[in-house]
Amino acid sequence: MEINLKEFDSTLSKGETIEWVGQSEPFPLKDSSNSGRLIMRWCLTAVVTVVLIIMYCVWAFKPEHNFSLPLVVIIAAVGLFIMLVPITDRRMILKKKYLVTNMNVITFTKESEKSIMSLENVDKADVYYTGKDTAHVVFSKNGAKETRVSGLRKLALIPRQADGEGDTPIVSMVFYNVKGVDLLKGSLPSRVKITEKK
Numbered sequence: 205m206e207i208n209l210k211e212f213d214s215t216l217s218k219g220e221t222i223e224w225v226g227q228s229e230p231f232p233l234k235d236s237s238n239s240g241r242l243i244m245r246w247c248l249t250a251v252v253t254v255v256l257i258i259m260y261c262v263w264a265f266k267p268e269h270n271f272s273l274p275l276v277v278i279i280a281a282v283g284l285f286i287m288l289v290p291i292t293d294r295r296m297i298l299k300k301k302y303l304v305t306n307m308n309v310i311t312f313t314k315e316s317e318k319s320i321m322s323l324e325n326v327d328k329a330d331v332y333y334t335g336k337d338t339a340h341v342v343f344s345k346n347g348a349k350e351t352r353v354s355g356l357r358k359l360a361l362i363p364r365q366a367d368g369e370g371d372t373p374i375v376s377m378v379f380y381n382v383k384g385v386d387l388l389k390g391s392l393p394s395r396v397k398i399t400e401k402k
Contacts, residue, residue, distance in 0.1 A: 212303060215310060215318060223391035224304040226382040228297050228360075229338050233290060237353040246287050253283030297360050302379040304391045309343050311363070311377060319363045321374040328397040331385060332356070339385045344376040351376060 212222065234242050256279050264271040296313070303310040309326055312318045327346040332353060333339045340356050345366075351359050356378050363377035382388065389398050 212301075212310075212312065215303075215312060215320075216305065217307060220305045220307045222303055222305055224384070224388050225302070226379065226384055226388065227301045228299075228380045229383055230298065231294070231334065231381045233294055238290075238357065241354065242290055245290070249283050249286045253279060293357060293361060297357065297380050300360070300380065302382060304388065309377065309379075311360075311379070319374060319377060321363065321377050323393060325373055325375060326392070326396055328399065329389070329392060331389070331398065331400045333385075333400065334381055337385055338381055338383050340381060341379045341385065341388060342376065343378070348375040351378070356380065 212225075216222070257276055260275065260279065261271070263269060299313050301312045303312065305323075307323055309321045309323060310318060321343060325345045326343045328344055330342040330344070331339045332342070340353075340360075342351055342356065342359070344351075344364075348364060351364075357380065359376065359378045360380035363374045366372040366375045379388070392398070
């Protein structure tokens with residue numbers, strides 16, 4: 205998918221210029237960082253859903269109670285929704301576009317769904333290679349909570365903000381499975397400490 209730079213015009217401030225642009229490349233739903241947790245989530249959700257339906261049916265089929273099919277459908281739908289969350293999360297990440305400008309690091313789905321981290325808050329960039337020239341790049345401020353590899357998808361969806369109330373600044377965000385990592389690293393200010401991680 206080609207990126208149209210004009211879609212970012214309203215995102216940029218006066219004097220702000222794009223230094224690097226990219227997007228999430230396709231990635232598998234299950235990988236080494238989340239496979240066990242994903243299978244456990246699906247199995248546990250299926251078991252809990254079935255047990256709840258069985259318990260309800262045992263209770264509802266007693267003579268003094270009435271059976272409600274809509275309630276069974278609601279329980280099944282909630283279970284299905286929980287099982288589908290990883291799939292919808294993956295779809296949302298694949299729609300993301302990423303910018304490094306002379307002022308900010310930006311994740312962008314559409315104008316109403318963007319996250320902006322000031323370059324002044326970026327002290328380090330941790331690069332987790334996923335292929336020859338693809339990687340997850342985690343931007344963070346010194347002192348921000350470390351993110352494990354297994355938590356990168358969540359961070360790709362919801363950047364971490366500083367502790368506090370209201371509109372606190374973003375202190376950690378990730379560009380998830382992007383290409384052109386060498387160009388990306390070159391677009392960052394020299395004071396940013398870049399670390400390659402496994």
